[in-house]
Amino acid sequence: MTNFWDFIVWMLWIYIFMAFLFVLFGIFRDIFRDKDLNGWLKALWIIFLIFIPVLGALIYLVARGRGMAQRNASDLAAAQREQNQYIKSVAGSAQSPSEEIASAGKLLASGAITTEEYEKLKAKALA
Template structure:
């Protein structure tokens, strides 16, 4: 029983702190690397050769490649990210309007027409209720 190994005593608190710090910095580096590569491919002003060159530079010499990319083209990364987000939002808005407009607007228009017919006296209340039920169930 006296041969128990206490790992907590062999790994000091400062060592645990530095390990967590290195893991944090490594994850931060990976995120930055993917952001740079994503920005290279998102930029429409770059030609295919330029995209290939930047990608190879970032992959072959990652630290130097990322820092040179951030120095050379980093000022516009935020603008390109905003343009991409704006384009996605507009696409979603158009799709939502198309989807919602094809069903809800049609029902609303039909109900408005039925209400006008009833107000003009062309259909009775019973006919209005029956037609309204048909529109709402379809």
């Protein structure tokens, strides 16, 4: 019976250790991508996290947690913008050039666009 509970306790400690490692690596990543910290402050935080890891991580999260979240959110937003821009550039138009010219001709006939705009759309479709 003690072997089972020993196993459960070991699994709990392993889980806690892995969670702490994720937090620690997230803090290291944040320290190195922060443009506001100079090199000496980065070195000081790293030394603090190496020699007193639990206390250092708690202090870092309390002192710089909000900035850490803001940097993460801005990085995610920038990555999303870049991905959307890439998808738009790769996707292009699903229509063939003749279909694009035909739809532009319909717009010209209905009066929705001018002749000049029609010529631009036609040149774009043929390019």
